[in-house]
Amino acid sequence: MGARFRRFRRSEARGPRYRRGMARGDGTDGLLARTQERLDAERSNALGPLRDAAGRRASDQERAMRLAADNLLDKALRRLATDDDEGARRLVDRALGLTLEGSAPGAEGALAVHLFVWDALREATARDGWLDRAETVTAALPEAARREWLAALDALAAEGDLPGAAVRRIRALGRPARAEPFDGTAHEDRVDATTALLRGLLQVAA
Numbered sequence: 001m002g003a004r005f006r007r008f009r010r011s012e013a014r015g016p017r018y019r020r021g022m023a024r025g026d027g028t029d030g031l032l033a034r035t036q037e038r039l040d041a042e043r044s045n046a047l048g049p050l051r052d053a054a055g056r057r058a059s060d061q062e063r064a065m066r067l068a069a070d071n072l073l074d075k076a077l078r079r080l081a082t083d084d085d086e087g088a089r090r091l092v093d094r095a096l097g098l099t100l101e102g103s104a105p106g107a108e109g110a111l112a113v114h115l116f117v118w119d120a121l122r123e124a125t126a127r128d129g130w131l132d133r134a135e136t137v138t139a140a141l142p143e144a145a146r147r148e149w150l151a152a153l154d155a156l157a158a159e160g161d162l163p164g165a166a167v168r169r170i171r172a173l174g175r176p177a178r179a180e181p182f183d184g185t186a187h188e189d190r191v192d193a194t195t196a197l198l199r200g201l202l203q204v205a206a
Contacts, residue, residue, distance in 0.1 A: 061100055062108075069095045069112035077198050085195070092194045096187065106190070110181035113194050117201065118152040124204045125156070131166055137200035138173050144185050145193035149200060151176040 072095035079088035096109035124130045134153065141149055150173060156162065157170045182190045 065098050065100055065108055066112055066115070069098050069109060070116060072098075073113065073116045073194075073198065076195070077202065080195070080198055081202060088198065089191055089195055092198070093187075093191050096190050096194060106182070106187060107180070110190065113190075113197070114148060114152060114181040117148065117197050118155050120201045121152055121156055121204065122159075124201070125162065127205065130204055131169060133204045133206065134200075135169065135173065137203050141196055141200060142193065144182070144189055145196040145200070147176055147179075148181060148193060149197060150174055151181070 072091045076088040076091035076095070079085075079091065095112060096106065098109045098112065099105060100108050121130075121134065124134075138146060138149055138153075153170045153173065154176050157167045162170075182193070185193065
């Protein structure tokens with residue numbers, strides 16, 4: 001499973017590209033750009049050189065948090081692959097509970113899930129029939145999970161790397177609401193939705 005999903009360990013190579021697409025207003029209306037700007041603003045309360053030092057520390061903390069979330073979600077995928085649903089849910093619960101000082105409770109964990117799903121789908125595009133399976137997953141997902149699934153697919157389509165026919169198929173699945181990840185969704189429902197998303201990733205990568 002780890003060989004199929006190699007997510008945040010490549011975050012430096014991946015992040016700017018994703019953020020450029022989202023900042024253009026592509027995909028989920030600049031979802032990542034808007035979310036990152038808000039989180040950065042919340043954490044930036046120093047001035048001058050102090051701001052630079054604080055920014056570096058915040059960046060390091062954010063990177064560590066994302067890596068921790070990535071590891072937990074990857075382990076949850078492995079648990080689901082062996083039918084250990086309860087073990088997977090516990091790991092998902094921990095990933096969604098990760099936070100950074102100055103951020104709203106749950107915001108960082110929800111964003112980590114969004115990025116995790118997006119990156120896993122991005123890697124899945126190298127596999128034959130991935131979009132057929134992604135379409136099947138979309139139809140079967142519960143509402144909260146479907147919103148996040150569509151947001152990840154929409155972000156993938158906005159990158160500009162997919163053939164036009166694939167982009168049109170993704171758009172035909174429905175456009176996600178303009179909202180931050182899991183906006184208005186209670187924590188336990190986020191756990192349910194994230195677990196469903198991970199099951200969907202296993203199907204797409206099959």
